[in-house]
Amino acid sequence: MxxxxxxxxxxxxxxxxxxxxxxxxxxxxxxxxxxxxxxxxxxxxxxxxxxxxxxxxxxxxxxxxxxxxxxxxxxxxxxxxxxxxxxxxxxxxxxxxxxxxxxxxxxxxxxxxxxxxxxxxxxxxxxxxxxxxxxxxxxxxxxxxxxxxxxxxxxxxxxxxxxxxxxxxxxxxxxxxxxxxxxxxxxxxxxxxxxxxxxxxxxxxxxxxxxxxxxxxxxxxxxxxxxxxxxxxxxxxxxxxxxxxxxRNAVILAEIVGGGLAGDAYHLTGTHPEGEGAVLGMTLALEEAGINADAIDYINAHATSTPTGDLSELKAMEKVFGIKPNANISATKSMTGHLLGGAGAIEAIACIKAIQENIIPPTINTEQVEPDFANNFNLTLGKAQRRTVNFAMSNTFGFGGHIASSIFKKYID
Incomplete structure (x- = not known):
């Protein structure tokens, strides 16, 4: 390959x-x-x-x-x-x-x-x-x-x-x-x-x-x-x-090393309440990248700000990454809104820039995190955070149960 x-x-x-x-x-x-x-x-x-x-x-x-x-x-x-x-x-x-x-x-x-x-x-x-x-x-x-x-x-x-x-x-x-x-x-x-x-x-x-x-x-x-x-x-x-x-002596910005595609097989518009499709998509992406979950430094969450969707993604991430994982998580839709079919592209760009600049963009507006998960993740609330980013994951979930998770890596010659 x-x-x-x-x-x-x-x-x-x-x-x-x-x-x-x-x-x-x-x-x-x-x-x-x-x-x-x-x-x-x-x-x-x-x-x-x-x-x-x-x-x-x-x-x-x-x-x-x-x-x-x-x-x-x-x-x-x-x-x-x-x-x-x-x-x-x-x-x-x-x-x-x-x-x-x-x-x-x-x-x-x-x-x-x-x-x-x-x-x-x-x-x-x-x-x-x-x-x-x-x-x-x-x-x-x-x-x-x-x-x-x-x-x-x-x-x-x-x-x-x-x-x-x-x-x-x-x-x-x-x-x-x-x-x-x-x-x-x-x-x-x-x-x-x-x-x-x-x-x-x-x-x-x-x-x-x-x-x-x-x-x-x-x-x-x-x-x-x-x-x-x-x-x-x-x-x-x-x-x-x-x-x-x-x-052609191109300047390489990052490398893409994994992509997981899956189906929620649950509902026309809603995500599976336990995040089963999301778990599969993220797991497949990690397997293809040949890395463990703790290698991921940043997750750009799908996180659209819907009551059921955000909760199911939190559950899925906990199953894949555990409690208090290495990764920072942020929801850039808090700033851009939801671009529907265009969301994954601009969020992939956010992941690549995070890798290049070693900065995690924040999740804004969030003040009262779901109580069962408030202490389980670093959701990068309010302000950007500096840290080394070697691997970043981008999650997107679509109506019809479509799941896509991609993984980008810091380029090393």
Missing amino acids: KRVVITGLGAVTPIGNNVQEYWHSLVNGVSGASPITKFDTSKFKTKFACEVKKFSPEIFEKNEIRKYDLFAQYALVAVDEAIQNARIDIESINRNRVGVIWGAGDGGLATFEEQFSEFKRGDGTPRFNPFFIPKRIVNIASGVISIKYGLRGVTYTTASACSASNNAIIDAFNYIRWGKADMIIAGGSEASITESSVGGFNASKALSTLNENFEKASRPFDMTRDGFVLGEGGGALILESYEHASR
Whole structure:
């Protein structure tokens, strides 16, 4: 099996429109929550979200941007940064051996809402935008990335809900280590702060309704948590075989050494109350990495701030890592909100930056930790903590019982 390394990162998030801004906000505990500006929320139970601010897709020509839904725009901007960060000369690589695996759950949801609403307001004549279908389909981000850079290797979309982009990263890791690709752009994006999304999540009682104190609404592991805060944006990672990265003298940021995929096999939207799928996913990732649980220095928890989900993850981590484990744990969704299909990508970036900088980003807003677990874990509450980070794990769990856990390692030549 080939070694697989990370050579480039790109991010568009509610707390920063590039990796540097994003990481600075994470370390400093900045909340991305704000009142929703994308539509009138006067009749909605939840009136806030973690929107991307001041997004300017300067990489597009004026007549090009109309072809892409916002989720694909986020993808292309994040990928552009990652390619520049990795210092890739597109013309000099074998593009038959370079692919794209991208995660998304909703795809062009805003495009669908807009076009269908216009149709329903009309006289019944179907006057749809000619770009309607390619803008809304969930796989289009991977397609447009491939087309933009002429990448002819494996190209597809993982649609495993909130695990989608972590799933994409693990799939890319596998393709490269099996020798089926030299380089893969992996990640995910989402632009789901829309009327149907907020209304639907409200109907299922999944979203926080703390409108009077929205900056503190995402409070993972807190006894008073009442649901997640919806986020948007995307993240991109450049994965390469070690040999390929070495040949082009790339700067290696980290190594990916394990990926565990599993199913909860329990409920449409809820995680198993005892965290059985999460235990399996984390265990498989550790086995593949060839390390014991106590080797993990940092866990970026899925931790969306839902009453049942956070509790089941705490139980799962206790089963895998024991009481008072070596690892720091933090929930960066307390700052970014939940990017759904894009969550795993930006959280993988948080893990890689933690490894590079030896800093654990904090869990903000959490004041009353679940009493049965309050003394069992270091949840990195309130402030970032400095420590050596050699191995970091990223957990993502999606509706339908999708489980994905990946492990990153400090690169040593």
